Amino acid sequence: MNVNWVTMVPILTKALGETFQMIGIALAFTIVFGLLVGVLLVSTDEGGVYESPFGSRRLGSIIHSVLGFIVNIGRSLPFIILMVVLIPFTRLIIGTFIGPTAAAVPLTIAAIPFFARLVEIALREVDQGLIEAARSMGARRGTIIWKVLLAEARPSIVLALSTSVISLLNYSAIAGTIGAGGIGDIAIRYGYQRYDNAYLFTTIVILIVIVQVVQLVASAVARTLSRR
């Protein structure tokens, strides 16, 4: 195999930058909205702290069902289809559907429901007894969500986050096929279309390294956070 590092390194560096850019933007929004949706899914469910917002159980159950339904739709569409469907929307808010910033839009939309479900699972694992103890001390709902639910679920949420980052990496490669750029784009363009195995294998190695690092860091952080 004849490898020309001089041309390959700058190409890969640029692609990596694009990958980190789209994943970075998507991740920032995913964390905020995923946590929000996850918290809402748990707290508006029966027995949750917001089961009756404004004193109405019906309202709580409506919010819960509607959110659950939307999340399921987001989860049921294959990313490539979601991306195509979202092209007009992406164009509307970014002005184009080409490039890493534009790709961050469908990536965010795909990752929020995924992360939200994982957050939901993490929050449900928090012992009801802790919520009861906080209530007995006169805690407000907001305090219960912040200082009990989210605080206690931190280790699981960090692991959920790493799973989401890895999914985003996966989606970002697909986004590469419709002009997002990034590492996936290189693998397809050079490796698949030009049969250049040097590019293909190098991108594979890079992807494996990224995934390993993300997982290792997340596991270490989760271990430090969990004091069990």
Added chain:
Amino acid sequence: MITITDLQKSYPPRNGRGTTVEALKGIDLTVADGEIFGVVGQSGAGKSTLLRCVNLLERPTSGTITVAGQDLTTLGEAELRAARHGIGMVFQHFNLLASRTVAENVEFGLEITGVPKAARRARSAEVLDLVGLADRASAYPSQLSGGQKQRVGIARALAGNPKVLLSDEATSSLDPETTLSILELLKDLNHQLGVTIMLITHEMEVVKRICTSAALIEGGRIVESGNVIDLLNTPKSKIAHALFPLGESRGAPGNTVVEIMFAGHLADEPIVGRMSREYGIDVNILGAAVEIVSDHRVGRMRLELPGSLDSNERPIEQLRASGLYVEVLEATR
């Protein structure tokens, strides 16, 4: 300190399936200032429901609950939260936050009430000292034994200087030795701080060790309640019988069987010896137990006296005259 009147709680059927569960069917109960009040009863009797109604974790279907002169059932959400700051609660499974240190757990309630950091630190050090855990302030709950965890739970409940402490089976997941040390701690705190304690338990041992008053709950109703010593002297008291199980041994046909209960100085007197001497009868002891109940030496004894009730009238009269509670279990005229 706590007055409960005509408290009812029913759980509607879930998702339209099943039937309504009437967990509490009209409870009237008063817990006086500074008491340690034990509620006993079998599994499913409604003990937890009753306790959770006291700080309105569970909203009663009807009835009123007054704690420290305030009717909690009329309060709005914000007022209720404020009222809860004055009511500490201790749990069977401790319910400590795993992500916080011991000190941070104890400070949690103070954070809720907006106490500044320095004052929180000082107060948590104080209460941890009170429960004997001053040296474990920076440990995490996972590094503690069950008994230590419960001490943290108690410290957390006391941090806000509550007037009332509620305890739901606080010792039920602890081994017997640790149970005793936690019960001693609760008793000390009750004496030192004057905090009123209402606890629920299914272990008579707990009542025997620390309760000044007790109530028995069966199927959502209070069937007996009162001062423990008074209950011991109450005819056919179920709590008294549960505190002193004397077995099932019965006398021979034609003889008279009595149970006597004695408390305080009477427990030190040689009752049986005196009776057989004075009346010249052979008294057969079928069962006996002497225990310390809420710091009093009390005992219960089942005696078989030869012959019919008529022939034993005088010795029984004599026992009653000396201040003993006597219950005739079996007799022929």
